[in-house]
Amino acid sequence: MKTAFLFSGQGAQYTGMGQAFYDTEALMKETVDQASEILGYDMAALCFDEANQEKLNQTEFTQPAILTVSVGMLRILEKQGIAADAVAGLSLGEYSALVASGALAFADAVALVAKRGAYMATAAPKGTGKMVAVMNAEPAVIEACCQEAATVGIVAPANYNTPQQIVIGGEIAAVDQAVALLKEAGVKRMIELNVSGPFHTALLKPAAEKLQTALLDVDFQEMKIPVVSNTTANVMMQDQIKTLLEQQVMSPVRFYDSIATLKDLGVGRVIEIGPGKTLSGFMKKIDKTIAVTRVEDPATLAETIASVTA
Numbered sequence: 001m002k003t004a005f006l007f008s009g010q011g012a013q014y015t016g017m018g019q020a021f022y023d024t025e026a027l028m029k030e031t032v033d034q035a036s037e038i039l040g041y042d043m044a045a046l047c048f049d050e051a052n053q054e055k056l057n058q059t060e061f062t063q064p065a066i067l068t069v070s071v072g073m074l075r076i077l078e079k080q081g082i083a084a085d086a087v088a089g090l091s092l093g094e095y096s097a098l099v100a101s102g103a104l105a106f107a108d109a110v111a112l113v114a115k116r117g118a119y120m121a122t123a124a125p126k127g128t129g130k131m132v133a134v135m136n137a138e139p140a141v142i143e144a145c146c147q148e149a150a151t152v153g154i155v156a157p158a159n160y161n162t163p164q165q166i167v168i169g170g171e172i173a174a175v176d177q178a179v180a181l182l183k184e185a186g187v188k189r190m191i192e193l194n195v196s197g198p199f200h201t202a203l204l205k206p207a208a209e210k211l212q213t214a215l216l217d218v219d220f221q222e223m224k225i226p227v228v229s230n231t232t233a234n235v236m237m238q239d240q241i242k243t244l245l246e247q248q249v250m251s252p253v254r255f256y257d258s259i260a261t262l263k264d265l266g267v268g269r270v271i272e273i274g275p276g277k278t279l280s281g282f283m284k285k286i287d288k289t290i291a292v293t294r295v296e297d298p299a300t301l302a303e304t305i306a307s308v309t310a
Contacts, residue, residue, distance in 0.1 A: 001268040001291075002085040003308070005077075005100055006283075007070050007093030008274030009253075011195065013062050017275035018069030019048045020297045021076060031072035035064060035110045043068055059196045063092050063117035064110050070096040070274035071106050073295050077273065080301075082308055086235075086265050088228040088258050090279060091159075091200065092116075094248065102224040103241065115214045116207070120199060120249065123207035129198030131158060131169035132179055135189040142166050145185060149178035158200035159253045162285035169198035204250040211249060215242045226265060233257035235265075256286045263287065271295060271304055 021028035022044065035043040046052050047065050055061050074096065087097040095113050098104040104112075134142050139160070146155050146168055155170030155178045168178055175198075179190055197203075220242070226235045229244050233254040236244060262270070272279045272294035283292045293304040 002266045004086045004267040005084040007089030007096035009090030012276035027075040028072035035068040059121040060117040063113040086226045119207035119210040124197030131193045133191045137187045145181040152177045208249045212246045228258045
């Protein structure tokens, strides 16, 4: 059975993520310490200390923190002899996926996502926009309502998470108008999300432009396993990596189409790597025929090893 690794995105962070591994596994400690050295602040304190909870939730710190603990967990899993046939990640998680593929060195990845987080925070500071999860509505209806509401301002689908959950984002007035139109169209359930900014919309264009410049200095190696792109939901081509990472910041995340692509590649099992279990939850809504396990702490690692080697 082919296995894919899926990597957590922003929003999965919490104080204490990765700490059980940090206390017991040299690979996690090495990864966290390396991030501290590269970024110039104490990554262990950021991730584990309750006093830093507010800082951990700031985009410019959230992104390198999640990437660091995710890569530490990846290294621990790989030490057990468990390998992926393909990888994907949710938004930020795509960078962890590129590390897993061998295309991106961890040192380059952590420095790059620190810049990405800062660019995104500056382009769309908290309060400049909003995001709303639209439940149980046809994509075509959501897209049409966003298009009509775009006369008010920027609004568009930002995350195609599952067939039952599509998140829209943009400027506050435009999102409110889209919500009103969706209600008129008969959509009954919508949830405003507590997020740092309206990511994956055109409001992030300034961040994409800065990221394009930052990417000029990054060397990507040949991918050893396929990486499925958030932006196209297709396997990334080597010469597309930089362009896709630039576009990804302001383009919708096509997560459930990405899972369909993994299935077309023959994947029958996915392992979610990183804090939380958001992607495992999405998988239950996307395709129940694919086996799902996760690695977040020693207990879930043991469960995953038992499942894979059974």
